[in-house]
Amino acid sequence: MAATTNQYKLGLFVILGFLAAVTAAIALGALSSRKEKIVYYTYFNESVQGLDVGAPVKFRGVTIGHVSEIAVAPDHRQVEVAQEINVQDVERMGLTGEGFPTKRFLVPPDLRAQLGSQGITGVKYVSIDFFDPRVFPPPVLPFPPPANYIPAAPSLVKNLEDSVQKAIERLPELLDSITVVIGRANRILASFEDAGVSDHAASTFIRAEEVLAVLRSSILHIDQAHLGDRASETLTEAKAAVAKLNVLLEKFDGNEGILAAAQRTADSAAQLGNDARGTTRELESTLRDVGEAAQAIRSLAQALDRDPDILVKGRSQAKGKSP
Structure with a gap:
């Protein structure tokens, strides 16, 4: 009789523990779902290799959201990245208007989204920061962007690739200039020798x-x-x-x-x-x-x-x- 009672208590304890875990998961899910979020879009004109759904969205190193979707842009050339940004975090930064859900994330003219890399693993995230609009003007899109749109800034890898490409394109011009200078020097020396x-x-x-x-x-x-x-x-x-x-x-x-x-x-x-x-x-x-x-x-x-x-x-x- 005592053995049966102990088994009954053990089974009851397991059932109660399982129910408590399910209840905690539901509560956490409900709490998470109640967080107000706004989806914003950025279009990158470069490879997003290493960026996955769920990757963090950071503002100067502080996580304020995550990547919710990655797709090809309407022009079939760029990559559309949707970002769910926590409204509470954005409010603490003073970047929102009044009256949610009608409030919108105010996008300053110098705010940009940029791809960043975490360590040497190649895993990427979206970094939101302020850039000089004269150096990084908003990219011209061949289609109308959505209302919640954050312009993209080229990543460090993209800037390096562009610099190398420009240098390679100018190499023939530089070689031609050097050839012209050498030819002029040879003509001047020849004229002095003739004289x-x-x-x-x-x-x-x-x-x-x-x-x-x-x-x-x-x-x-x-x-x-x-x-x-x-x-x-x-x-x-x-x-x-x-x-x-x-x-x-x-x-x-x-x-x-x-x-x-x-x-x-x-x-x-x-x-x-x-x-x-x-x-x-x-x-x-x-x-x-x-x-x-x-x-x-x-x-x-x-x-x-x-x-x-x-x-x-x-x-x-x-x-x-x-x-």
């Missing part, structure tokens, strides 16, 4: 170096010569002239001299474009003038080398002619 600017410049530099060597030798000879007491005044003036001549030589020689400047000018001549030929003629004229000046200085140096007293004689004759 013989480098040969003229090298010849002038060699002649200038020879003149400088002769002048240095003559100046040293004059400085070491003993002209006597009568020529002391003339020597003073000659030394002053030699000093001025040294200044002139420094302008010709050295890293900052005229010759170095001419060398730099010749080196930078390859950078000239439209005025290349005119610059070549001007450079040749300048080099001829420098060559003539160098020839005159060489003649003066040779005269001083032959007759160091020429300065004294010229001074004496000038004194004799004065009243």
